[in-house]
Amino acid sequence: xxxxxxxxxxxxxxxxxxxxxxxxxxxxxxxxxxxxxxxxxxxxxxxxxxxxxxxxxxxxxxxxxxxxxxxxxxxxxxxxxxxxxxxxxxxxxxxxxxxxxxxxxxxxxxxxxxxxxxxxxxxxxxxxxxxxxxxxxxxxxxxxxxxxxxxxxxxxxxxxxxxxxxxxxxxxxxxxxxxxxxxxxxxxxxxxxxxxxxxxxxxxxxxxxxxxxxxxxxxxxxxxxxxxxxxxxxxxxxxxxxxxxxxxxxxxxxxxxxxxxxxxxxxxxx
Numbered sequence: 001x002x003x004x005x006x007x008x009x010x011x012x013x014x015x016x017x018x019x020x021x022x023x024x025x026x027x028x029x030x031x032x033x034x035x036x037x038x039x040x041x042x043x044x045x046x047x048x049x050x051x052x053x054x055x056x057x058x059x060x061x062x063x064x065x066x067x068x069x070x071x072x073x074x075x076x077x078x079x080x081x082x083x084x085x086x087x088x089x090x091x092x093x094x095x096x097x098x099x100x101x102x103x104x105x106x107x108x109x110x111x112x113x114x115x116x117x118x119x120x121x122x123x124x125x126x127x128x129x130x131x132x133x134x135x136x137x138x139x140x141x142x143x144x145x146x147x148x149x150x151x152x153x154x155x156x157x158x159x160x161x162x163x164x165x166x167x168x169x170x171x172x173x174x175x176x177x178x179x180x181x182x183x184x185x186x187x188x189x190x191x192x193x194x195x196x197x198x199x200x201x202x203x204x205x206x207x208x209x210x211x212x213x214x215x216x217x218x219x220x221x222x223x224x225x226x227x228x229x230x231x232x233x234x235x236x237x238x239x240x241x242x243x244x245x246x247x248x249x250x251x252x253x254x255x256x257x258x259x260x261x262x263x264x265x266x267x268x269x270x
Contacts, residue, residue: 060243
């Protein structure tokens with residue numbers, strides 16, 4: 001399996017800003033554990049699509065209240081860092097996914113549709129996107145189309161997901177804020193089944209190639225416009241009854257080449 005390749009093109013946030021915001025590389029420090037208890041190396045259940053064991057009926061993305069996951073990212077410009085995700089408010093109509101980083105908490109509202117699961121906004125699960133959007137707040141999503149995870153995923157499937165995004169710059173109270181507007185489009189292709197080993201265990205998974213193209217215009221408080229274009233190529237691995245267990249990619253960020261790997265450290269699916 002080839003590594004994914006991530007390339008940042010156009011005018012991105014300066015590398016100095018990113019490295020200063022992230023600090024030096026350190027031992028990963030996990031964010032506070034979200035509700036649901038400590039993740040454990042639980043034995044993966046094997047629900048079938050449409051079963052009552054999964055609220056939204058997706059084998060590769062089990063939707064369970066208080067399901068939580070601990071991940072570690074390594075080798076990116078941010079250094080090694082950890083983050084956690086927890087599912088809440090699960091119902092036949094959808095659920096909420098909350099991802100907590102050291103300085104950032106992202107809440108996604110997902111919808112469950114006959115064709116699959118649809119994220120109501122970007123999740124920023126790669127280091128470059130997380131770093132780029134750390135400086136923005138009040139992000140609003142419109143014109144969502146496609147699906148994030150098909151209902152009956154099989155090798156060879158291809159699908160798309162897209163959205164428009166706008167928000168404001170995260171500044172101190174009373175300070176003028178800039179704005180961000182843009183479009184994100186993601187193309188997916190399911191590959192073959194593979195065995196993957198991560199700290200949380202050994203899993204039989206399906207590999208998915210994910211190509212994301214994002215184009216944004218940032219207008220600062222003085223009216224100056226900065227264009228941000230991000231094109232990323234990642235491979236994700238999903239295990240039945242568990243969900244996302246690994247992803248990796250490689251790329252260039254403002255002339256600095258790097259690799260990123262995200263692995264599942266521990267999880268708990270009630």
